Amino acid sequence: MSLLEVRDLTVRFGRRQIVAVDGLSLSLAKGGRLGVIGESGSGKTVTALAVLGLLPANAVVSGSIELAGRPITSLNEAGLAKLRGNVVSMVFQEPMTALDPTMRVGRQVAEVLRLHTSAAPGKAREQVVAMLNEVGLPDPGRVAMSYPHQLSGGQRQRVVMAMALINAPDLVICDEPTTALDVTVQAKVLAKLDQVLNLSGAACLFISHDLAVVSQVCEQVMVMLDGKVVETGTVADLFNRPQHPYTKGLVATSRLDQMVPGQRLPVVEDFYHPDAERVGR
Amino acid sequence: MKRAQLVIGCVLVGLVVVAALLSLVWTPFDPLEVVPGDRLQPPGWPHLMGTDGFGIDVLARLLVGAQVTLVVGVISVGLAALIGVPLGLWAGQVGGWADELVMRTADVFYAVPALLLAMLFASVFGASTFTAMAAIGLASIPAFARVSRAGTRQVMATDFVLAAKASGTSSWGIARRHIAPNIAPLIGVQASVGFALAILAEAALSYLGLGTQRPTPTWGNMLHDAQQYIFISPLQAVWPGLAIAVAVLGFNLLGDGLRDYLDPRLRELA
């Protein structure tokens, strides 16, 4: 039995019923990993928020989402709140703003722990420091006592990871977790994420616009375009035998090692033109 | 939704303006003549809102009261804008010590509200419409100075001002051509909100006897007179208050409506 089963998910927004996600289906086994690739506005983040039941009030959802056997789309707010941070959690894109600036980060992590388990304050502190250590923060005791503005971007993102992982959730959703970071920090954070996920055995839905980043964490990849899934396969398949023209473009732009010096950089539009495609449909 | 604010605001303000204009040419009764036999009549015919303790028609006094309200509002807000806006422009454009000087002075005025200024004036000159206007006007200067300073600084940080400077436009030219048109809407909003505050302050001052003196009717002094009759003729204490609330609500809605209309980011938030 799979951990996450999304069937025919469609999300529309607002009075004009703008379609953000269009008939998406996916399945993720316990401990499995799936990369979701697409440009901004392709419906990646909306899918993630739908799994958490965190879509804004003006969203209209149809289709079904089942997480660990529970139907997300028909749970009430209290039921959802019990799952969030416990069974499923999320690592957000902007580590600069994802943390409350007025609260020490250790306390912010500890509160997530104590919200879902009945850990005593002292015990919780120990666990928090251990978790901060696990996500690769040196001197975790000092970090726990810091405010967000005293930490670097990479450190903050690790704190956000710790918050997401502290209750050993079955599923961790990462929404462009490294996009806001420097390239050198990116690789370190990704390696750590990979390691921590392996350790805890949590499943992961990894969202990114960058094929190279996704390939560091995931084997299976799903390509989204205009709210639809256009292609699924292993990273190797995608790189070697891209089927959809959009995927071909994505691959070409991420294979800079194959570039001939002096040549113009490839862009996605060389392979896929949205307007032409629409006329074709 | 937001458009509704603007429309209601315009209607309420229009109501007050019409009342003031109407009272210039016509009132149902003489708003000043004392008629001892008609004291404290309940609302009915011919006194639609009844009469006060002197037998004067309340509606007539209410209409004339709108004149004082608007005159005090226009003059004190005009005074405040005339002094505050250039100061704010100057502070925002020059920055540094000029900014510091203007803003600290604004702090000082901020700490001495209109009511206290009016008391100081009244203790020297005696209370009058003039001292009330001067006090309200002076006390409203900081708000105008702050708004125009903030707007000016925003405009000064833009690339088109940089381009204008690079092409040798003088400070005066920049102020006239770039800053003034950009902060004019802000000043408009502030004027509307300031008008509402001026009405409230004028009413409070004349209620306390620190503003326009009898027999000239104002909504504030009408309420003061009505207070002693709340056992016998409670409605008398309702009409002038209602009039003040309508006028203040009108100008506040107008100001809010304008602000939301001008600020698309706010429209999304609301």
Added chain:
Amino acid sequence: MRLGIRIAKRLGVFAVTVVGASLLVFLITAALPGDVAEAILGTSATPETVAALRAQLGLDRPLPVQYLDWVGGLLTGNLGVSHLSGDPVLTLLGARVAVTAWLVGFAMLGSLLIALPSGLVAAVKRRSWQGVVVGAGAQVGMAIPVFWAGILASMVFAVWLHWLPANGYVALTKSPLGWAAHLVLPVLTLSVVQGAALTRYVRSAFVEVLNEDYYRTARAVGWTPARALWRHGLRNASISLVTVLGLQASSVLVGAIVVESVFNLPGLGSMLLTAVAQRDLLVVRGTVMFLVVVVLAISALVDFSYLLIDPRQQTERSTQ
């Protein structure tokens, strides 16, 4: 150490504004072309008696001397003497300040008790009818003049229902129950009117938090909307709310002066009004100066409280 410099700087600003305010108060009452002595004595007075009173009030000396004299007095706690009763202004102030302080203190508390929950509701439910109702209520509340609210309150609760006294005051030491009964209506009046204005600020402060990423983070780890807003919202919103409370200090004080007059409370407001009517210049000047210093001190305290609420302030120069 930076913290110490910031505090010292703010204290400097406080001192400068106090000096500025004293100049303003002094110039209005001494330098403007109105003759107080003449005003006090009326038109029937002879030039000799006017001159005598001018000398008694110290109005015949050069302005800088008068000013320095007054400021020197302020620093040593000597605010001058009422030329009518002969009592020192400080004594008069002392006798009246408690009433006003109770009124202002309770009204501040009351307006917060009204504004925090209603602002929270208005923010969370801003897209449904509850939010619209709270917003409209606040807008109407802001348009109601505080003295009219007072008159209406005494009409309803004192004249019709006979629940509470319509006016007057009993000292706390004399009868705690009577004291409370006489304060209820004034405090209620002032709280409601101030609370309406405050509600709008609370609402926008919370709406800002709702749009923050850390609010979304809190939701994603399992907090319900209300609890997420309470835990993270209150602290973050309070940074902007404290500013508003500081700005409100002067409007609450003004409101209290007016409300005292509505309910006939023997506080600083009614003392000031009497002094103005009698042209008791030094009493007006001293009391106004006292109130202005209180307002300035509150706004300085507000700025210090930032340092406690917002950890960023302790290391960075500003939040921007």
